[in-house]
Amino acid sequence: MRVAIIGAGLQCRRRGPAVREEPGATLVTIASEHLEHAEAAARQMGCEASPDWQRAVTRNDVDVVFVCTPPHAHSEISIAAMRAGKHVLCEKPLCRSLDEAEAMIATARETGRILKCGFNHRHHPAVQEAKRRMELGELGKPIFARCRYGICGRPGYEKEWRADPNQAAGGQFIEQGTHALDLFRWFLGEVEEIACVTSSVYFTNQPFEDNGMAILRMKSGATASLHTSFTEWQNQFSFEVFGEDGYAKIEGLGASYGLETLSLGRRDFSGPFQDQVIQYRGNDISWRDEWREFAAAIRGNREPIGNGHDGREALRIALAAYASDKRRQFVAPGAL
Numbered sequence: 001m002r003v004a005i006i007g008a009g010l011q012c013r014r015r016g017p018a019v020r021e022e023p024g025a026t027l028v029t030i031a032s033e034h035l036e037h038a039e040a041a042a043r044q045m046g047c048e049a050s051p052d053w054q055r056a057v058t059r060n061d062v063d064v065v066f067v068c069t070p071p072h073a074h075s076e077i078s079i080a081a082m083r084a085g086k087h088v089l090c091e092k093p094l095c096r097s098l099d100e101a102e103a104m105i106a107t108a109r110e111t112g113r114i115l116k117c118g119f120n121h122r123h124h125p126a127v128q129e130a131k132r133r134m135e136l137g138e139l140g141k142p143i144f145a146r147c148r149y150g151i152c153g154r155p156g157y158e159k160e161w162r163a164d165p166n167q168a169a170g171g172q173f174i175e176q177g178t179h180a181l182d183l184f185r186w187f188l189g190e191v192e193e194i195a196c197v198t199s200s201v202y203f204t205n206q207p208f209e210d211n212g213m214a215i216l217r218m219k220s221g222a223t224a225s226l227h228t229s230f231t232e233w234q235n236q237f238s239f240e241v242f243g244e245d246g247y248a249k250i251e252g253l254g255a256s257y258g259l260e261t262l263s264l265g266r267r268d269f270s271g272p273f274q275d276q277v278i279q280y281r282g283n284d285i286s287w288r289d290e291w292r293e294f295a296a297a298i299r300g301n302r303e304p305i306g307n308g309h310d311g312r313e314a315l316r317i318a319l320a321a322y323a324s325d326k327r328r329q330f331v332a333p334g335a336l
Helices: 010-020 035-045 053-058 071-083 098-111 125-135 177-188 286-300 308-327
Strands: 002-006 026-031 048-050 064-067 087-091 115-118 142-152 191-199 211-218 223-229 231-243 246-251 260-266 276-280
Touching (some): 002 010, 002 053, 010 026, 010 286, 026 035, 026 053, 035 048, 048 053, 053 071, 064 286, 071 087, 071 098, 098 115, 098 308, 115 286, 115 308, 125 177, 125 231, 125 246, 125 260, 125 276, 177 191, 177 223, 191 308, 211 308
Parallel strands (some): 002 064, 087 115, 142 223
Antiparallel strands (some): 142 231, 191 211, 211 223, 231 246, 260 276
C-alpha cells in the first residue's frame, strides 16, 4: 500500500504516522499548495513533498490517496484520483453538496475503486465495543441516542479556512457534528426527519455558527439529540445509546477529551443500579485502526466501514439540518 496525502494540515499529521507505522505500507508523498507546509510534514514523516496534487494522484508508485484538504476540494481531488486508478480516503464532510457526493460515488462505481469517508470515530475502541454489544442484542431494540460534542474555540479562527465560505461546508454543526450524525445512523438506522437551530453568539466575526442543536426522528421510531459547540471551553465528547434492555455510554476520546470510557448497564426495574465500566488508556488508536480497516477493504475488494454512501448520507442529514434551521420546521433528509 503506497500512499499519497493531499493536504498538509492537522489531518495529515494524524493520518501520516498511522500509515508509516503499519507494516507493508509506505507514505510516498505529501502534496499541498503551500509547499512549505508539505515540506515540513514530509521532513517529519520521511517522504517527498510536492506543491502539485494533480501529479501526486497520478503517480505510478501510489496506490491510495488520502484527501485531507478543506471540503471545497474534496470532490475534484477524489474523482481525479479514482480516475487515475487510486483508492481514496476522503476526510469528512465528504464534500459540500449532494451533487458532488453523487459524482464521487458514481466515479468509484465506474472505476472500480474504493471510496471511504474519514469517520475515525467508528474506530474508537469504546464505540466499536458498544456497536458489538448492540449487534449481540445486549441493548435490545434502540430507543434513543444523544451526543454532546464540543471544543474550545481559538483566537484567530476567523482567518482559518474553516471560517471561509468558499472552502468550508458550513460551521461547527457540520464540521464536528458530522461524526455524531454518522454514529446515529450506524447505531439507530436511517433518519426520517430532523429539526435544528444554530447560533453564532461568541465567534461573531466569522460567517458560520459556533453552536448547533438538533433533534432527530429515525425511521425505526427511535429518536436522537445532538449538541455540537465551538464554545465548550473544555473539550468534550459524550455519546449514549439506550435500548429496551440496556444502554451504552461513551465518554471521552483520549488526549484533550479525557480518558475514553465505556459504561454498560442493563434495564432492571428493582435491582441496584450498576455499570460495567471499561477504560481505554493510551493514545488515540482510531486513526491506525481506520487505516487498517480501509487497507483490508482494498485487499478484499469490499466496501469499507464508513464508505462513500455513508459520507453522502451524513452530508444529507447535515444539509437537512441547515434547511430546518432556515425554514424553522422539521425537514426530511430524503426530500433533499
